[in-house]
Amino acid sequence: MKINTILSFSAIFLASVATAAMPDDPNKIDTCTKPGTVALTFDDGPGAYNDQLLALLARKKVKATFFVLGSMIAENAQQAGALKKILAGGHQLASHSYSHGNFDKMTEDQMRQEISSTSDIMFQNAGVRPAYMRAPEGNCGAVCTKVMTDLGLVISHWNVDTNDWRFTALAPQAATEQSMVEINKVIIQDSNPAIDSFILLEHEIHKFSVDLLAERVIDAITAKGYRFVTMEECVGKPSYLSGSTPPPVTPVDPVTPPSANTTAGTVAPVVPTATSAPSIVASSVAPSATSLAGASVKSQDNAAGFVRAGAWAMGLVAAAAYALF
Numbered sequence: 001m002k003i004n005t006i007l008s009f010s011a012i013f014l015a016s017v018a019t020a021a022m023p024d025d026p027n028k029i030d031t032c033t034k035p036g037t038v039a040l041t042f043d044d045g046p047g048a049y050n051d052q053l054l055a056l057l058a059r060k061k062v063k064a065t066f067f068v069l070g071s072m073i074a075e076n077a078q079q080a081g082a083l084k085k086i087l088a089g090g091h092q093l094a095s096h097s098y099s100h101g102n103f104d105k106m107t108e109d110q111m112r113q114e115i116s117s118t119s120d121i122m123f124q125n126a127g128v129r130p131a132y133m134r135a136p137e138g139n140c141g142a143v144c145t146k147v148m149t150d151l152g153l154v155i156s157h158w159n160v161d162t163n164d165w166r167f168t169a170l171a172p173q174a175a176t177e178q179s180m181v182e183i184n185k186v187i188i189q190d191s192n193p194a195i196d197s198f199i200l201l202e203h204e205i206h207k208f209s210v211d212l213l214a215e216r217v218i219d220a221i222t223a224k225g226y227r228f229v230t231m232e233e234c235v236g237k238p239s240y241l242s243g244s245t246p247p248p249v250t251p252v253d254p255v256t257p258p259s260a261n262t263t264a265g266t267v268a269p270v271v272p273t274a275t276s277a278p279s280i281v282a283s284s285v286a287p288s289a290t291s292l293a294g295a296s297v298k299s300q301d302n303a304a305g306f307v308r309a310g311a312w313a314m315g316l317v318a319a320a321a322y323a324l325f
């Protein structure tokens with residue numbers, strides 16, 4: 001075997017080691033546990049179009065999750081009632097930090113302050129302390145991951161993005177078309193509701209996103225055969241930490257009583273329906289996140305694993321050849 005062949009095999013071998021050493025972080029949740037579900041999430045509010053968005057979701061009978069900012073709640077007194085309206089609509093409230101700063105440029109204390117002050121203002125306004133948190137722009141490195149895990153928070157990422165914030169300079173219709181590009185490719189064209197699930201990122205503070213995009217997203221994804229769920233149903237962990245006292249949700253469908261799925265001392269087994277009240281964890285200790293990983297692994301991930309295994313085998317051949325020659 002020629003030395004350059006051996007070297008190229010060795011390069012593949014080393015690349016495969018590097019890839020294998022960096023598995024997806026199981027603490028970061030970017031997909032649901034149930035195939036055929038989509039968690040529609042709206043960030044950066046409560047904003048000026050919140051009432052309009054809630055009306056749309058009610059008309060479409062879709063439950064969503066709102067990752068809100070503490071600063072948005074504090075800055076606009078009129079929005080103080082928004083959190084209760086979101087809960088009254090059967091939606092889930094989650095945290096997106098207080099100031100929307102970059103968590104990877106903060107100290108651990110600053111992160112904890114961002115999280116606790118947001119939790120406090122949400123509790124003051126709506127009686128809830130969120131168990132789900134999305135770091136601004138998804139910036140959540142090792143320290144952030146540790147802080148959030150210590151606090152029992154579900155580190156909420158996404159696997160499909162409208163990118164709506166990128167298109168706000170365009171005319172509303174053009175912005176909507178651009179925001180549908182990734183949805184059309186990843187969900188409508190390339191996915192299968194029998195095996196796939198999504199956490200979808202949108203922002204409620206952009207007018208076109210509420211005026212036009214939200215309905216387009218809902219209609220297209222519904223037609224593809226998916227069902228919209230809250231993050232709680234998507235992930236299977238309660239919406240709120242202990243000490244939360246959210247107002248009762250008035251169910252649209254009277255079949256399901258609005259009782260909280262709280263189990264003393266343990267994490268409540270969550271089997272929510274679209275009309276059930278969100279549940280509260282009785283303990284703020286973080287349950288193992290590893291049980292969440294891989295429940296709806298996409299086929300590409302399996303293919304990538306197969307490629308890695310092949311590269312490993314080739315690398316071993318190269319190493320053996322190198323030793324022999």
Ligand SMILES: [Zn+2]
Pocket residue numbers: 043044096100136137
């Ligand atoms: Zn944001």
